[in-house]
Amino acid sequence: MSEYSYNQDGLSTTHNTGWLSDPRFATAYAAGEATGSWSGAAIHWRVHVACWFAERAMQREGDLIECGVNRGGIARSILSYCSEQISAKRFYLLDPYEGIPNSVLSERERAHFELFKDYYSECYQAVVQTFKAFPNVYPIRGLVPETFNQVESKQFCFVHIDMNNVKSEMAAAEYLWPLMVDGGVMLLDDYGWQACRDQRDAFDAFAAKRGLSVLSLPTGQGVLMKSEAKSNSISVPHNGLTIHPTAYVSENAVIQPSVKGSLFTIGAHTQIYDFVVIKAVGGSGDIKIGEHCYINPHCTLFSGNGITLGNYVLIAPGCTIAPTNHAFLSRQEVMRHQGFMPSKGGVVIEDDVWIGANSTILDGAHIGQGAVIAAGSVVRGEVGSFEIWGGVPARLIGQRPKDVELDVKLTDQENKKPLVTVLIPTFNRAEMMKAAVGSVLTQTFTDWQLIVSDNASTDHTREVMAELIAQDSRIQYFRHDENIGMLGNWESLIKRIDTKYFVVLTDDDLLLPGFFATILPHLENDPELGMCFGTTAILDADGRHLGNAPAAIKPGRYSVGEGAVEMTYRQHPASNGALTRTAAFLGVGGFDVRAQYVADLDFMVRVAACCPVMYVDHYVACHIQHANNAFANATAWYPGLTVLLENLQSMKGLSRQHLEGITNNLQAQAGRR
Missing domain, CATH: 2.160.10.10 (Hexapeptide repeat proteins)
Incomplete structure (x- = not known):
């Protein structure tokens, strides 16, 4: 794969990004970044989109308005980028300038933005200071739509909406749309983010009522353009x-x-x-x-x-x-x-x-x-x-046949659990963990939830997670108040599994984009399989290929016990390359912390000792080997091996031949370490 030309803000691409080196844009971006609005995040493409649409909208009559300003980063970039046109326009900036009030948030929004409460603080005077050199810019403090009575302009060519909640954003759209000129642009910052699906649904309906549709951009933004108004035959009562x-x-x-x-x-x-x-x-x-x-x-x-x-x-x-x-x-x-x-x-x-x-x-x-x-x-x-x-x-x-009767309320169907859980335990590896989460976000299969358990990190893990959660509501984040040890963190995380399948992805590992698409169909089509795994590429910290896990297994389906023998021969499969059926995992006793640094291998071998498993000869994941790996030497690896073998010896139904084969293979692995 070619090196990405752009890889930030939830967007990775090899497409042309020549605009990044445009001096006018670079100056505009720096002006916006200097306001502190983006808390250190890199959002170049989003800013580029805002500047591009604002410049073209300003060729029309009307003024500009932004609902949801924070410290004014986007507005400041637009002022710089469109400096020649802006002097003839008025630019209104509406915001409480102290965060998002609970009164406008739904319960789901309130829970989602709990992690962001430290991002917003009193900033009205800072915004006034930022724009004091621009007499045509009007910061207005308060809630939308109540503050619209302070906006003198009644004609707009550019509307930017970024208030992170459905109630305020729809109130703004309903008020401002009739005031937009033909050809005017409404830019929606939240439209395409997974965490903002309620906004997306609301704006889709808003657009459909007007015979339009929202242009969804890979930046997470959405665009509506005002065309000549059509008559609307809906007669709406003032009340009721x-x-x-x-x-x-x-x-x-x-x-x-x-x-x-x-x-x-x-x-x-x-x-x-x-x-x-x-x-x-x-x-x-x-x-x-x-x-x-x-x-x-x-x-x-x-x-x-x-x-x-x-x-x-x-x-x-x-x-x-x-x-x-x-x-x-x-x-x-x-x-x-x-x-x-x-x-x-x-x-x-x-x-x-x-x-x-x-x-x-x-x-x-x-x-x-x-x-x-x-x-x-x-x-x-x-x-x-x-x-x-x-x-x-x-x-x-x-009568309708009984087998189609509903066993649950229909509204509960909308809250069904996803099919897969991805588990990421982490400690003080914010950037590695961010890459691991990013590898999940790139999956073509989307019916998953991701749970990150933070073992009381002291770096900027919490801030990184807040940024990631803003991108996708399928991500959950839990942080321990104090460090409970690596195995304790794993155990607490695994207890959160509530889906049909799961995969454990350590914070220094990556899933390749086709992981679920490659592995999941085998488990869905063969209910007896307890696990299906592919090939994990082992890389060093510089990205050089060191080997594979597993190292020497023929692809195919393995019967009970046979798979456990094969998967322990030479380099065993990596947990990040294996999708496990939760029922099979629980059926063999779940996670055993006594196995210490081979606890993942322990449950994988126990599942293979009791259930058929399958190996698919495709690269599905990457493991990054570095100095701080928990599994870097045999001294750390060997003690848990004794527990693993004890667990196997106590399992009913595992043949003596299979037990001996597994034992010999694991002892040989330990010797090689």
């Missing part, structure tokens, strides 16, 4: 309508306001398509639409006596939900003047219901969880859970 930021409502849908106080709520990730009509009529009931619902074109919902849709409700095109009935008891008076019949309780549709095309759901209908309504049906009573109804009027015509 709540649409979750991640929901999508077509611009061709019609939501008519209530004059009787009805409340309309549309839940997260729900999608409402073209020509759907949601109308307050026939009563003062509310309409509550849950999460992940799909309401297809040409459906009509009348509020009437109230509509409640659960989660994951599917409504096919042309359906009508009408929990109301015109009164018609008098022949002497036109029905339009007779009002409405008394309520029968409205309409309730529980989770995971599918309503077929052109069906009508009437007042008093209660459709249970998992039910199916056939196309063209008229439903006016109670439908049991997982029942299939059809006809006019609808009647019971079948």
Whole structure:
């Protein structure tokens, strides 16, 4: 692989980076860096993107505004880079200038940014000092959107949003978008980061409502450009309508306001398509639409006596939900003047219901969880859970098979655990550990969680981890208050495994990009396998190739016990090149701290002694050999070997022949050390 031309801020590439040597950019970056906004992080490409878009946006009418400033690094770089154009513009800088208030953070955001509390401090006067030489720059202190009343400009060509929370960022976007000129740029700093998936979902929905999409950049930023405004047929009441930021409502849908106080709520990730009509009529009931619902074109919902849709409700095109009935008891008076019949309780549709095309759901209908309504049906009573109804009027015509019934609440499916856990124990190796984490982030397989356990490091490990967690919410970080020893740290880390598979990656090791893609399919396709491992390249501190682990094994599947003999011959497999089935690991007794510096080899051999294992002859990981390796000599390695052999001798089912083979191989390895 060619040497990276750029490798920082979560982005590694061999692409051309000539702009880095552009004197104008270098000067602009240095000006921004001098503010202290980036806490020593290198974010050249992000700054380049901001400067490039700002310069082009300033060819339009309108001013600039940044929501989320901290110490003003990006703004200062833009001022330097665009010095010729900026004098004719005003630049507003909105921020509390003392960190992110808890009042705007969700619970998940609050937990995520706990590690960042030391990054933000009182900085308003510092920002004022930075920009005092620029009379057209206006630092405004306070929360968004409350501070917008201090912004005099009502036309913007460039909007930069970087507030690290959904609530403030969506408030800014909703307020500023109508004020942006045609061709104006909205730059979203948080859009592409894994830790900011809620912002991404919210801005995707925001863009979709306007017939647009967000351009996702490899820097983690997102870009929206304002085009000529389109008419929007959604009629939004001043009060009573709540649409979750991640929901999508077509611009061709019609939501008519209530004059009787009805409340309309549309839940997260729900999608409402073209020509759907949601109308307050026939009563003062509310309409509550849950999460992940799909309401297809040409459906009509009348509020009437109230509509409640659960989660994951599917409504096919042309359906009508009408929990109301015109009164018609008098022949002497036109029905339009007779009002409405008394309520029968409205309409309730529980989770995971599918309503077929052109069906009508009437007042008093209660459709249970998992039910199916056939196309063209008229439903006016109670439908049991997982029942299939059809006809006019609808009647019971079948049952869904029991094997498709839901054992858990549907909303719990969104919180399912990942498939794999990557474990990294670390102590005072901040830069090595950062590279190890980076090697996980490059994996093509993404259904993993990474847990780092810090054994009370005294270097800048904590700061590095804060930076990494900001990039990806799949990363978890735990720090011991005092050093509990290497093995204690390993043991505490391994106890956190709660996924189907795991791999232990020490802080001086690296996974190659195809690790999971190479190894995982074998375990998924062969449930008997306890472990699958590939080849780990052993490198010195300068990157020279010293050898491989394992050193002499034929690729293929090995039966119970046979794999343990083979994997202990000569250079045994490295733990960072092996993906282990958690059930098999626990089944052989888990992690044994008594094995000391061969504790990883100990559990690997025990798994291979009780389960089939597989070796795939592909490079999947790297081990860096250096002076501070824990396994650098036989004196450190040999004591745990005795425990390993004792563990094997106590295992039932391991043949004498296999035990002797493993013993001879391990003793030979110890002798070579």
